[in-house]
Amino acid sequence: MNTMAFLRQDKKANGTYLRIVQSYRSEDGKSRHRTLFNLGKVEDYSADALKKIGQTLYELGGGSLEELQSKQLHEICRYYYGFPLVVKKLLHSYAFDTFFDRITNHKDLEYNLMESVTLLICERLHDPVSKLSNYINQNDYFGIEHIELHQIYRTLDHLHSNQERIKQLIYHKGRNLFNQTLDLVFYDVTTFYFDSDKEDGFREKGFGKDGKIGNTIVTFGLLIDQNKQPVGYEVYRGRQYEGHTFSDAVARLKDKYQIGKIICVADTGMMNADNLLEVQDADYEYIFGERLKNLSKKIQDEILDISKYEILKVADITSNEEIEIKYYVSPYKGKKLISTYSAKRAAKDKAEREEKIRKAQIFIENPQSLGKKAKTYYLKKESKDIFSLDLEKIKRSERFDGFTSIATNNQELSVKQILEAYKQLYKIEQSFRSFKTFLETRPMYHWTENRILGHLALCYISFTVLNYLQLQLKKQGTPQSENEIRKNLTKMQMSLISQNEQQYYLRSKIETGAKEIMKVLSIRELPDLIPQQSINQYI
Template sequence: MYIRRVSRKNKNRSATAYLQLAHNEWDPVAKHARAKVIYSFGREDEIDRSVLERLVQSIARYLTPEAALQAQNAIGETAEFLFRSSKRLGGAWLLHQLWQKIGLDAILEKLFKDRKYQSSIERLIFAMVANRALNPSSKLAMEDWVKDEVYIPGLSEVGSQQLYRAMDELLEVQSELEHQIYCAVSDLLNLEVDLLYFDTTSSYFEVDPFDVPEDDDLRKQGFSKDKRPDLVQVVIGLAVTRQGIPIRSWVWPGNTSDMSVVDQVKRDLVGWKLGRVISVMDRGFTSEENLRTLQRAGGHYIAGEKMRSGKETTDAAMSRKGRYHHVRENLQVKDIVVGDGEARKRYVLVHNPKEAERDRLRRKELIERLEAELEGLKPLSNQAHTKAACRLRTHPTYGKYLRQLKDGTLKLDKQAIRDAEKYDGKYLIRTSDDTLSAEDVALGYKQLVDVEDAFRTLKTTLELRPMYHRLENRIRAHILLCWLALLLVRIIEEETGETWTALRKELDRIHLGHFSSNNGDVYQSTKLTPKQRKTFDTLGIEAPPKFLKIQPKA
């Protein structure tokens, strides 16, 4: 379809031109196309140009910004552009697209449909989540971040007080929000939720405990997993899937023990159509009293055991003969039961051949260094020799491979070296759940690494701390925002196989440029590299268009 111009000669030999809207139709008899007039605009010199302008504007609504600009360029209506500014686009665009793919925008809009605010609460919450994932900062600093540094779809400016009010609103719908997000994410990613892993961490506040009000029931001193028992803290819990996706978070007072929260975790997940919730614990937490407390609360556990603990049952498990079963590459397991009746304990001994080789090489290098140290003792005088020998004997790493003769001479302890070889590439796991396969037990304990990685991401990449909030509700809302950011980040990492730190660096190279001319403003994104485009394709989300927005001058 096109605008057709036809001319007709008059008797006085002048010509009159007419404009018509036409399109070509194939004439099967004549074997060529013929123009068919759909509408006649009349004489060219008498036409009302506003009619054509309205038609062009109407058609332009169905063109992409890029196509509209190309059309203007074809008729010579574009002008020289002046570069105005640039904002980072890639990271925020990817998070926004994933946010929409999961349906978080629709969930929040539905939960807040009765709230009337100048800015969309959903957009404010997304901006805070994106800030945690891309460039963690205070709410006050976010004012300049949104205005000058990053393009947040649907939000050009924001005030810190708006963000604080949005945090308050978010906390009010937390329970329903978490459940709806779980349903949306599990359906989208087809998550395996027959088995969930649960663990806790702590996060401290850099404030003197004496400055914390007595009626503050959340910020308390307790067992610090950050090794800061001198500061007040909160305890944070995460439930993650086999794939390492965090589906629920909790916040408790800083003096809460891990054992006391198991019952609440189980109650909170009732109705979520989940399978078993297994507490996964490292070797530093597996005292017999702790494990008994956990089982009394109705929970099951997968816990690491110290192979050199000296406990009778542990020694029996380590010495039990039998073949390993190959379950995955570099993963072999041996199922072991020690004792009978109430004294019965189930262990799984795991062997990683690749890790065993690394252990062997590390110990070989250590022994070579130790031999050099022993050789260096020989030329030393009495006092210097004694001092250096004491230093070696008490060294936390070297000392266990040394023995001292009656005359005080230090020698390599060949038996200690042979004993150490027995533990290469191995770790011992204990579980209370007999229905789990040995493979699930091994992979479940390995999942502890993913949970700890999630906590590490919370504390470092997403900068959970320092927390400047004092009010309990704001602290809880802050952690909820960090969980939402962690959810997006872990989905991206799981789907792409890349770390968020590396992806974020690559995505930050995608910018949105603002150009202006006499005809209006154009917002154009930088050309994507193959690596950037692959990230969007892998996640199944739309990449930024070349022209994000074109605003003709009024």
């Protein structure tokens, strides 16, 4: 009677069980099975333990461990699977999958727009490079359909033509995702430069905020809420004065979204009569930085009298601990001025002035290098190429060390609430750093206005989903920085391996940070080893 033993897996509702089963023929000639040994649940064993069981069974069958290990096993290729998996989930949160699929079908595109946008955002989050490099790098990602180079550029055209719908989708979905009303809106502008000096009426030469001289730039105005969630953005020609962008942005905001009462928060660069009028006409309130040096002498003398100041405890923006500040409230031209004094800020103002004076001394010796910056460095012109220190201007500047002022037309918020709202302006600076440093929005290598605006729309979507992920991780109690997210997603890799003419996907170890990301987005972990024919069940 011939018998044969083999390993059997029995899948049940509570797990997979392993048994060593013997096959034999009964006296009447029928094939039968009997259990020789129950090994228990697969889930109760570590990967190493299962490997040892397999090796032992192989040796008991007459094979040698050396023979087993000599079986050809090699890696065919390796992929990043975390970026596509996470980006698609984030885009789904904002219904972008449905949005882009509709455009694909309506325009009868020969490629999938959602897949192309996913690739471009994966590259923004992973390693921002040119669109040509995006095309070359796409084979590094698993789970994205192949996109041709010309289709990548056409994707930017579709992002441009749908940019207003994209802004509205992000605004409305953002409100629903966070279940919040919009009460505070922060506004500021920055510039993005091009690797070119060619002007075309949109790209213009100007002094960019990156300090680049000679490059063409465009001006970018961004609106965010207190969670850094985007509210909207506008793009202006390069030499557009930043103070003139605010009234346009507010008018567009009211026209597009029919937003009710909100408070607009902006720094001193936005404080002018036109902007105040636009905000008030929109029935919005404002908290603006006030240029103390531009106020009348009477109000200046009043504000600079430190004996009038009271003490207030507010939250520090870096440590979130309560700190004491000195403040003074005074009415001025129908608005409320809140002035503050800080010894720490006074020391900073003094140090910055002394550095400018140090540079001024150098310019006095070498005036050819000064250009048109004399006033910036407390210099006055004595004759054509002779400058001297403007001692009166230095003395006037010293009076304001440590003082700042904020103007508001809000009559309901407390001084503490107004100051803490204004301090949140740092979040928009963080947003610009995300655009410029992490997502590397600039320098831009596109030359047509449509492609430029399409590129900025792509970066806006990337910023939106990245910020959403960070907010969800923070809410979960597992906050991660942008670079930590990039590092964790980069480690989510899998290899296509071949052994004995069979192919499998072997994933890398899932680190804690990656597990936190997958948990917050409800993404299930992949098994350690997946047969090639089964991979579509998981990705």
